[in-house]
Amino acid sequence: MNDEATTLIDQARAAARNAHAPYSNFGVGAAVLLSDGQVVSGANFENASYGLSLCAETVAIATVNAQGRLADVVAIGVVGGMIRDGAIVGADVVRPCGRCRQVINEAAQIGGRDIRVHCAGAEGDALTSYRLSELLPDAFGPADLGISARRD
Numbered sequence: 001m002n003d004e005a006t007t008l009i010d011q012a013r014a015a016a017r018n019a020h021a022p023y024s025n026f027g028v029g030a031a032v033l034l035s036d037g038q039v040v041s042g043a044n045f046e047n048a049s050y051g052l053s054l055c056a057e058t059v060a061i062a063t064v065n066a067q068g069r070l071a072d073v074v075a076i077g078v079v080g081g082m083i084r085d086g087a088i089v090g091a092d093v094v095r096p097c098g099r100c101r102q103v104i105n106e107a108a109q110i111g112g113r114d115i116r117v118h119c120a121g122a123e124g125d126a127l128t129s130y131r132l133s134e135l136l137p138d139a140f141g142p143a144d145l146g147i148s149a150r151r152d
Contacts, residue, residue, distance in 0.1 A: 005118040005127055008033055008077025015041035015056065016079055016088045016122060022046060023053075027088040027122070028080035030056035032064050034072040040064050044080075056080075057100035061107055073107040073115055081122025091124035101136040108132050109141040 008031045016029030021044055028044040042059030057078060064070055078100075081090030096104065096117065108115045115132045133139075142148075 004033065004075055004116070005077065005129060007031075007039065008075060008118050009079060009120045009127065011039050011041050012056075012077040012079040012120075013088070013122060015043045015060075016081070017043075019043040019056070019083065019088070020045045021083060023048075023050065025083045026080060027083045028056040028078065028094065029088075030060040030079075031077045032060045032073055033075040033077075034064065034069055035074050036072070038069075040067070040069075055097060055100045055103075057096050058103050061103050064107070070107050071111040073104075073111055074113060075116035075118065076104060077118040077120070079120045079122055088122040091121040091126055093119050093121055093126050093128050095119045095128070096135065098136075101132070102139070102141075104132055105136055105139045105141050109139075109143050110147075 011031035012029040016027045019027030021027050023046050031041045040063050042056045044056045046053040080094035081088045117130045120127045
């Protein structure tokens, strides 16, 4: 793993330990890298009314947006695995769901970047890295509605 991927995966693994996933028992963590090196993390948050559940990537990006930093997202790390005895386990690489890819795309288009997406399991060294455009080709986003990238 490169330094960026290692940092993001380590922080996403730490965030996954805070997952509230009593229904699926599948914890997910995400860590978002901003242009100044700051990292913001999030964990999945399930709800008894399943449709109200939030994915880790959405939680992290919404937190970034709440800080006024949506245009500053440059990369994200995502991990996940089964919750067993209070630990997140599993070596299978976890990738963002379609909804999360769309949420990441919002940050990508607003920031004018093709965001790097690093994916890993809760355990082990397996890592797959992508550009968002590989995970969500021909994405619909702000540009389709006439909203261009922010200019600071």
